Amino acid sequence: MKMEPITDDIRNKGLEVFRNIRDSKLLSHLNSCRHCGFCAESSIYYQVNPDAKFVPARKADLVSSVYRRYCTITGKYLPGLFGARELNQDTVEEMVDLLFGACTMCGRCTLHCSVGMDISDLVRTGRNMLSRMGYMPGTLQKTADAALGSCNNLDISTEEFTDTLKWLEEDLKYDLNDDQAVIPLNEYGRRILYTLNPREPKFFPLSISAMAKVFHAAGESWTLSTGMYDVTNYAYYSGNLDEARVIAQRLFDEKNPTGTDNLCCGGGGRQLAMSEYNERRISIAAMKPHQIRDTGAEIVVTPCRNCIDQPAQINLTYKLGAQIKTLSEIVADSLVLKEKDTDTHKASSPEL
């Protein structure tokens, strides 16, 4: 990736991150790594390509070493002894390649760190530095700009979104033969605000229909919003992971390892926003076909849209011949709705 040469001004913008540390947690993590290397296997990048540069501690140390150089006396005067690095062109290039291009921010290394260090937080801090200096990968920057400008990272206009929902709703009513089947938008007072990944209205609108069908069958009070939200990393940070698993287990087996030990579910899906690293993203997904084949599954279920695009590509690249679906699509396909007569049609929610 071609980068603008670093200047003192650019460097200072990056170092501002360390000059304004606002929580003890980050300071603690910057000074806690023992360099034991136990975290190596927790990275999917290292698992596929056991190169030392992919060890999470190495990525974290890129950030800590710059901190030591500019914020500690020993690092300032004895940089060689204490592993303190200048924030120069070489360091920045390595940071961009490893912190953006070789980390999905899945948090698996943090979970398995032998001393509980938040490695993801350090990677995020490094990305913050690079972003301030203007060294964010171009495709990711475009995505971020789109999200800032239009509230969604694919730059979908409100008009386009509402039009999509309108025809989806018409199709839903037709499919269910029920005028009560709706896709509510910006309805106040609803119990659930359902958030979408912008990929859904843009490329996979039928997954919205599937979710609407499930809500309709459940008689749920819900709505979508024109202020769309990017709900990536769902499995790691949503509060109802256990419930999602219970639903999935009624229908399918989980891959192994599972739960918090699982590998990033797409094997790098969170890298989709950076096409600069497409080749590496597909290469690190190499462990996923084995996991999927081991289950003997014909259908693979993942929780969110980002995590479905990556397996879909793996499916093609590694010729798995499986179907890749979201949980809502599977549940919607499995629903058997009771036929209603005309009188009950308008009166109440449908029955399962």
Place this chain on the structure above:
Amino acid sequence: MVWYHWIALLAVMVCLTGCIIHLVKLVRPGKPRDYSRPAGRVGTAILYSLSGAMNTTKKESAFLHLPTYKAGIIYHLGIFSAVPLFLILLSRSFHSAWWQWPLASLFAVTGLCGFGVWAKWIVKKELRSISIPDDYISNILVTSVQFMSAIVLLHPEWLPVYFLLTSALLIYIPTGKLRHAEFSLPQDISLDIFTDGVASGRLAGCNG
């Protein structure tokens, strides 16, 4: 008090001063802003992080590196045992006692574990690539103090060397990697102060 006691006391002062400066720096920024709702019990998480979370079957990093992980635990046991020994030797004259041999044996074993970890750093390419000179020096100092603790328990004539070596270690603690003891302990002990309770509970694999 003889001359090497004074040097050791001076080293303790330097170490404590450095650690207090670090502690002030560490505490000053305060607790991170937490946007999430509190969940779980902090007390349970702390207890778990200091006990169950260290179980060798819990974390991949432990069970995939079992010999080194166990060596590291034993090594740290030696470090924690060396502190009271240092204070005892500093505060009173040395008298032979029944516990000399068992304790010396313990330090010999913990020192060997430290040496093993150091040797692994030398041999393994991945570890060499993530290590810095400070890592090797820190290990050499701590391991040497453990071996010297074993020696001095059986041969008190080595007390001057023991105190000089321990003093070097104490002065080195606030400067480099060894200060992880000070910076990472808050992660384990004061989860509610330095990290958010939700993340800590999850990190420790604890639903509290």
